[in-house]
Amino acid sequence: MSTLDRDLNGTASSPYRLSPRGILRSEWHKLWTLRSTWITLITAAALVLSVGIMMGATYDGDDAEIDTVVFTLFGTQLSQICLAVLGILVTAGEYSTGMIRASLSAVPTRLPVLWAKAGVFTAVAFTLSLVSNVVTFLAAQIWLADSDKKLSLTDSGVFGALTTSALAITLLSLIALGLGALLRSVPGAIGAFVGAVLILPEVLSMLPFGAVDSVIRHFPAQAASSLGSVARVENTVAPGTALIALTLWAAAIIAAASVLLRRRDV
Numbered sequence: 001m002s003t004l005d006r007d008l009n010g011t012a013s014s015p016y017r018l019s020p021r022g023i024l025r026s027e028w029h030k031l032w033t034l035r036s037t038w039i040t041l042i043t044a045a046a047l048v049l050s051v052g053i054m055m056g057a058t059y060d061g062d063d064a065e066i067d068t069v070v071f072t073l074f075g076t077q078l079s080q081i082c083l084a085v086l087g088i089l090v091t092a093g094e095y096s097t098g099m100i101r102a103s104l105s106a107v108p109t110r111l112p113v114l115w116a117k118a119g120v121f122t123a124v125a126f127t128l129s130l131v132s133n134v135v136t137f138l139a140a141q142i143w144l145a146d147s148d149k150k151l152s153l154t155d156s157g158v159f160g161a162l163t164t165s166a167l168a169i170t171l172l173s174l175i176a177l178g179l180g181a182l183l184r185s186v187p188g189a190i191g192a193f194v195g196a197v198l199i200l201p202e203v204l205s206m207l208p209f210g211a212v213d214s215v216i217r218h219f220p221a222q223a224a225s226s227l228g229s230v231a232r233v234e235n236t237v238a239p240g241t242a243l244i245a246l247t248l249w250a251a252a253i254i255a256a257a258s259v260l261l262r263r264r265d266v
Contacts, residue, residue, distance in 0.1 A: 020116070023107060027116040031090065031124065040086040041128055044079035048132040049139065051075030056140030059147060067229045068149040069161040072140040073133060076228070080169050083125050087177035088189040090121050091257075095184040110261050114181055118174060118254055125173050129166035137162060157230040164239060165228025171246040172197070172224055178253030182260060197221055218245045 031037055052072045063071060091114070094100040107113045137153065144150055151158055175197060180189040201219040204212055216222055217237045223245040226236030237245065 018107060018112075020112065023112045023116045024120060026103075026106075027113070027120045031120055034089075034093075036089055036093075037086065040082050040089075041124070044082035044086075045128060045132045047078040047082065048073065048075035049136045051078065052136035052140045053143075056143035059144060059149065061147065064148055067161075067231050067233075068144070068151045069137065069158060069165070070229050071149060072137050072144075073162075073165055073228060075136065076129075076133070076165060076169055079129070079132070080172060083129070083169060083173040084176035084193055085190060087121055087125070087173040087175075088180035088186055088193070090117050090180065091177050092180035092184055092186045092189050096186055111258050114254070114258055114261055117181075118177060121177055122170055122174055126166055126170040129169045130163060133162040133166055134159075151230075155230075161228050161230045164243070167243060168224035168227040168246060171243075171250050172220055174250040175220055175253055178250065178257050181257035182253065220246055220249045223249075 051074050055071055055074055059071075094103060103113050104110050134153070137151075137158070141151065153159055153162075176189065176193045179192050180186070183189045183192060197220050201216050201222055205216050217226075217235075218241075223237060223242040226233045226242040227239055232238075236242070
């Protein structure tokens with residue numbers, strides 16, 4: 001029995017043990033071996049860059065009142081959808097293919113699987129978003145260098161705005177990942193994200209109550225809108241408050257998905 005050890009009771013046991021590092025490595029490999037991952041990430045980055053270059057190349061001074069970072073990163077509104085869909089595929093996609101059974105069989109405690117998925121996805125989404133933001137900003141400045149929107153990466157607040165924009169996109173996408181784990185359906189999670197995160201707050205904002213407006217400002221999409229800008233955005237919460245709100249939303253949905261993962265059958 002050269003490849004097996006015996007425990008104190010004399011029963012055979014495998015020398016291989018589950019570890020957080022091993023589970024993370026497994027989820028990392030699963031993410032990068034999917035063709036949809038490459039397609040979605042490349043599309044997300046291309047949208048940010050192409051829209052940013054177009055905005056810079058066609059600027060004629062008519063949008064002088066718009067924050068420069070916001071102006072160059074208009075494409076993030078499109079890339080956000082791509083990353084949200086990828087987040088949903090990371091969790092709900094495994095249920096649609098049945099691969100989740102193998103994942104949970106290998107990790108009977110279940111929760112580390114979800115947390116590893118969230119951790120790997122967060123690292124990838126944030127890195128891609130930040131790099132895309134920085135490259136797009138620098139590329140757009142080639143055309144904006146002689147305009148009133150000329151800014152440098154080292155100017156006060158610029159890199160912070162690029163970073164908070166990446167954080168906002170990442171946290172919104174993490175909410176989508178949590179919805180995928182909750183609903184276990186790719187179409188259902190996409191519908192829930194678009195309906196509950198993007199559309200519902202706009203509908204509620206039509207209600208003639210001041211208190212509703214104050215609450216809506218802390219909803220995910222509205223909190224995200226206050227980030228990614230050098231100057232403070234009017235009628236939004238402070239950037240620090242927005243980050244806290246987004247983090248709490250993402251944590252709450254992941255926590256709810258964790259509870260259901262333990263209680264429901266595969």
